[in-house]
Amino acid sequence: MERDGAVYEGTILRGRELEPVEGRLVVGDDGRIERIEEASVDSSSIVLPAFVNAHTHIGDSIAKEAGGGLSLEELVAPPDGLKHRLLREASREALVGSMRRSLRYMLQGGTAACFDFREGGADGVRMLREAAEGLEIDAFAFGRESLEAMEAGDGFGASGANDAVFDRERTATREAGKPFAIHAGEADASDLNPALDLDPEFLIHVVHPEAIHLDRIEDRAVPVVVCPRSNLVTGVGLPPIEELTARTTVALGTDNVMLNSPSMFREMAFLSKLSDLSARQILRMATVNGAELLDLEYGVLEPGAYARILILDGGSDNLAGAIDPIRAVVRRAGVADVEAVVFEEPVD
Incomplete structure (x- = not known):
């Protein structure tokens, strides 16, 4: 789906090392990730690159x-x-x-x-x-x-x-x-x-x-x-x-x-x-x-990358209580845990 200037909250798997940080991911009107803010948020979502x-x-x-x-x-x-x-x-x-x-x-x-x-x-x-x-x-x-x-x-x-x-x-x-x-x-x-x-x-x-x-x-x-x-x-x-x-x-x-x-x-x-x-x-x-x-401009959550994002419901019956969000994504998650698929269209 396409959204302009959207904000996504939860545990964000940030950067090439997929560092889990609690906070917000902000997408600009151009469809690119504008910034990732570390903050306490009221969301159990896991936000990762598609x-x-x-x-x-x-x-x-x-x-x-x-x-x-x-x-x-x-x-x-x-x-x-x-x-x-x-x-x-x-x-x-x-x-x-x-x-x-x-x-x-x-x-x-x-x-x-x-x-x-x-x-x-x-x-x-x-x-x-x-x-x-x-x-x-x-x-x-x-x-x-x-x-x-x-x-x-x-x-x-x-x-x-x-x-x-x-x-x-x-x-x-x-x-x-x-x-x-x-x-x-x-x-x-x-x-x-x-x-x-x-x-x-x-x-x-x-x-x-x-x-x-x-x-x-x-x-x-x-x-x-x-x-x-x-x-x-x-x-x-x-x-x-x-x-x-x-x-x-x-x-x-x-x-x-x-x-x-x-x-x-x-x-x-x-x-x-x-x-x-x-x-x-x-x-x-x-x-x-x-x-x-293929030198794609997505695949990672960092400023400047196109916002192609997968959001999982970390509070689902399958993922709730997971201690390590990365292990939960890799070893446990499935399509039933998908909360949203966000594919912003680039505007240059």
């Missing part, structure tokens, strides 16, 4: 929970994996409608942006644009399969360096000033070096890095997007997230809607209980870090 889902495939919304028991290759490998067959068989109307439902669901859960790897070439990009029309979520389209898809979209999303040679697409994205991202190290380590040779803006998955890959990722400061629920469902294992976070910027994504709901709440809770990362690190992965991948 989520950035850094890797989705929402075209799969047409086939939720299909393919139980299939391997990763049988599920999603192009061109004949189950999801690609189902996408080819579905009507355009059904695809757009199902994607719109997933985008609406993400909005309800406080997601301000998703980075979607688009199947279907340039027309797939247009379908995402159609599905997102009139919705406040920023659905970034990483075109696939052709340069035309990249030109129509916001970047290029490569399937993996073992699937094809992407030198031409890498050059074209650089010339267009758009990001190039690529799946790498999901099933095994064999495609990590060739993926890194392409100098991507970020990698997806990195479940099986070896020492040489971790060194290259750190030396080149290549960000990584991890999707732990998807990795577990497809049986490829879990990435070494603690080591990755020690080496580079790590963001969080939910991957294929066929396999998982596009819920950042569920992704955070899952990761928090399967890793030694702190709740603050995980919440940064779901907000600040994801926004930094």
